[in-house]
Amino acid sequence: MRRGFPWARHAVLVLVSAVMLLPFYWVLKTAITDENIYAYPPRLTPLDPHLFNFVDVWYLIPFPRYLLNSVIVSALAVAGNVVLNALAGYALTRHFPAKRLVLLLLLSCMLIPFQATIIPAYLISARLGVLNTHLGLALPLLSTIVCIFIYKASFEAVPKSLIDAARIDGLSEWRIIATVLLPLSKPAIATNVILAFIWSWNSFMWPLIITRDAEMQTLPLGLARFLSYLEDTTGALYAFVVMVLLPGILVFLMAQKEFIRGLTSGATKG
Amino acid sequence: MATVSLRQVRKAFGGVEVVHGVDLEIADGEFVVLVGPSGCGKSTILRMVAGLEDITSGEIAIDGAVVNERDPKDRDIAMVFQDYALYPHMSVAENMAFSLRYRGVGKPEIRRRVEEAASILDIAHLLARRPRELSGGQRQRVAMGRAIVRDPKVFLFDEPLSNLDAKLRVQMRTEIKRLRDRLRATTIYVTHDQVEAMTLADRIVVMQGGHIQQVGTPEEIYDTPATSFVAGFMGAPAMNLLPGAIAGGAAVLPDGTAIPLPPDAHGYEGEALVIGLRPERLGYLAPDAPTDRPVIDAPAVVVEPLGSETLVTLDLAGHALHVKVPPRSVRRPGERVRLAIAPDSVHLFDRDTGRRL
Ligand SMILES: Nc1ncnc2c1ncn2[C@@H]1O[C@H](COP(=O)(O)OP(=O)(O)O)[C@@H](O)[C@H]1O
Ligand SMILES: [Mg+2]
Numbered sequence: 001m002r003r004g005f006p007w008a009r010h011a012v013l014v015l016v017s018a019v020m021l022l023p024f025y026w027v028l029k030t031a032i033t034d035e036n037i038y039a040y041p042p043r044l045t046p047l048d049p050h051l052f053n054f055v056d057v058w059y060l061i062p063f064p065r066y067l068l069n070s071v072i073v074s075a076l077a078v079a080g081n082v083v084l085n086a087l088a089g090y091a092l093t094r095h096f097p098a099k100r101l102v103l104l105l106l107l108s109c110m111l112i113p114f115q116a117t118i119i120p121a122y123l124i125s126a127r128l129g130v131l132n133t134h135l136g137l138a139l140p141l142l143s144t145i146v147c148i149f150i151y152k153a154s155f156e157a158v159p160k161s162l163i164d165a166a167r168i169d170g171l172s173e174w175r176i177i178a179t180v181l182l183p184l185s186k187p188a189i190a191t192n193v194i195l196a197f198i199w200s201w202n203s204f205m206w207p208l209i210i211t212r213d214a215e216m217q218t219l220p221l222g223l224a225r226f227l228s229y230l231e232d233t234t235g236a237l238y239a240f241v242v243m244v245l246l247p248g249i250l251v252f253l254m255a256q257k258e259f260i261r262g263l264t265s266g267a268t269k270g
Numbered sequence: 271m272a273t274v275s276l277r278q279v280r281k282a283f284g285g286v287e288v289v290h291g292v293d294l295e296i297a298d299g300e301f302v303v304l305v306g307p308s309g310c311g312k313s314t315i316l317r318m319v320a321g322l323e324d325i326t327s328g329e330i331a332i333d334g335a336v337v338n339e340r341d342p343k344d345r346d347i348a349m350v351f352q353d354y355a356l357y358p359h360m361s362v363a364e365n366m367a368f369s370l371r372y373r374g375v376g377k378p379e380i381r382r383r384v385e386e387a388a389s390i391l392d393i394a395h396l397l398a399r400r401p402r403e404l405s406g407g408q409r410q411r412v413a414m415g416r417a418i419v420r421d422p423k424v425f426l427f428d429e430p431l432s433n434l435d436a437k438l439r440v441q442m443r444t445e446i447k448r449l450r451d452r453l454r455a456t457t458i459y460v461t462h463d464q465v466e467a468m469t470l471a472d473r474i475v476v477m478q479g480g481h482i483q484q485v486g487t488p489e490e491i492y493d494t495p496a497t498s499f500v501a502g503f504m505g506a507p508a509m510n511l512l513p514g515a516i517a518g519g520a521a522v523l524p525d526g527t528a529i530p531l532p533p534d535a536h537g538y539e540g541e542a543l544v545i546g547l548r549p550e551r552l553g554y555l556a557p558d559a560p561t562d563r564p565v566i567d568a569p570a571v572v573v574e575p576l577g578s579e580t581l582v583t584l585d586l587a588g589h590a591l592h593v594k595v596p597p598r599s600v601r602r603p604g605e606r607v608r609l610a611i612a613p614d615s616v617h618l619f620d621r622d623t624g625r626r627l
């Protein structure tokens with residue numbers, strides 16, 4: 001890896017990044033120009049850029065309402081994952097009867113696709129009376145098994161003697177999690193934040209099923225509805241897409257460094 | 271300050287018993303060192319006293335009160351760990367203050383105690399730093415400071431020096447000794463290093479395989495080891511343990527050297543036994559020096575000059591015999607070495623049970 005031409009390596013990386021970034025650029029370009037995306041030959045640079053599409057999206061549909069719903073649901077999901085997964089992850093680092101069975105069950109549950117659980121989830125939500133509410137929208141997203149295991153791996157990397165010391169210092173199990181383990185597991189927290197955010201932000205099927213009013217709908221539903229409203233609206237559509245993507249990109253950029261450490265720490269520390 | 275009692279304490283991990291019924295009474299203010307080879311159950315005993323491990327059977331009492339069911343935080347103990355166990359995300363001062371914050375001690379009082387402990391340990395200038403910015407020896411001091419601020423009934427140390435390099439270990443050992451004399455607190459100190467045990471302890475508990483082999487002051491352990499294991503484990507270099515027999519009122523070494531025994535040993539006539547000779551108690555004799563003591567005469571195999579003295583390994587009829595001789599008295603392998611044996615420095619052990627005779 002260390003040998004060879006650094007500029008060659010850079011060239012390859014720049015090329016790959018360009019390939020990855022090009023679609024984003026194209027969406028952004030179309031959003032600010034109303035260009036026909038089928039035009040041949042395609043223009044690389046935007047001609048007459050403007051922001052009218054963004055304004056249209058904001059006022060033509062209840063975009064702020066969708067945005068608010070999405071933010072509330074994602075905030076609930078992020079808070080739920082960060083807290084609940086930490087508790088579950090800590091439990092899995094301790095010894096208890098039938099622990100192996102519990103681990104096996106959790107792992108096998110990861111194999112069940114969400115679609116297969118939608119009907120029971122709907123029935124449970126109905127019983128709880130949370131259909132068509134923010135809590136109902138967030139409920140199935142409040143905890144994720146993968147993210148529990150990310151916490152578990154991170155907690156296991158904390159020296160056992162620290163937890164012993166905390167116990168002697170007089171901390172309850174709750175406090176051990178909050179004041180010793182979590183501050184030492186920032187990458188795991190960041191990973192939970194990002195994954196929970198992305199999954200809840202992009203979630204489509206569940207909100208589609210559980211919401212009854214347009215008032216409760218989230219951005220992905222709004223996007224679908226928007227698609228059916230207008231005809232020649234590529235520019236506006238792409239503006240919508242940009243506005244949906246932006247918060248996710250911001251969250252990722254803010255937590256990026258810790259996130260990458262979180263994804264790889266389990267791999268290196270076993 | 272407090273007493274600690276262990277009564278028939280046993281510990282099993284998943285059906286495998288690793289501590290087999292340990293009895294121990296520790297007096298108020300006593301510094302007791304548990305010493306033994308790795309895996310003999312020292313840490314397990316310490317962790318049971320701390321409340322970090324359940325007790326499979328038996329009783330542990332602190333200050334007369336049985337604490338089997340008490341959480342660690344309610345036992346009023348403080349523990350210093352081998353890896354120091356400092357919270358990496360807190361400063362030195364926060365580490366030291368941490369436990370006090372959860373015990374309802376007021377802020378000014380916390381500050382006072384932290385500063386006092388810091389000055390005792392000479393770490394006052396480090397209070398604002400994070401543990402990772404400290405050297406091993408400094409972390410060690412902080413770990414002790416964290417225990418001292420608590421002013422607990424009992425201090426527990428689990429191999430506190432074994433992560434330090436040799437030079438620092440000696441320095442910190444002296445430090446702990448100084449601290450010990452200053453605090454005079456009830457302490458249980460675990461180590462596998464017999465020098466630490468000898469230098470620090472009021473009383474030493476020698477352990478092997480989950481059993482207590484002997485309890486005694488450092489002098490007792492050194493002068494009258496109860497078993498051949500204790501004899502071989504305590505002392506540096508280790509005591510020579512040679513197969514032998516008693517014949518004609520004398521202990522006979524493998525090479526035939528006979529060491530006359532006091533009359534009370536005559537009951538063992540004819541028995542096979544282990545003869546223990548401390549390397550430092552064998553008197554070097556110049557080639558022609560006269561003596562009225564029994565003499566070992568054997569060729570040197572290995573000569574290790576240390577400057578202040580020389581370690582020599584002799585070949586005693588096929589058995590290695592280690593001795594300490596004056597510097598420059600023996601220079602190279604092959605030389606014959608004569609050693610005078612003081613009869614009162616001979617230790618006899620049963621060959622089968624290892625018990626002292
Ligand atoms: N949590 C545990 N689970 C199973 N066995 C253990 C555990 N802790 C210690 N042991 C075993 O108990 C024995 C004593 O261990 P320990 O007290 O740590 O020894 P020491 O501190 O004297 O080196 C060892 O054989 C060790 O393998
Ligand atoms: Mg140990």
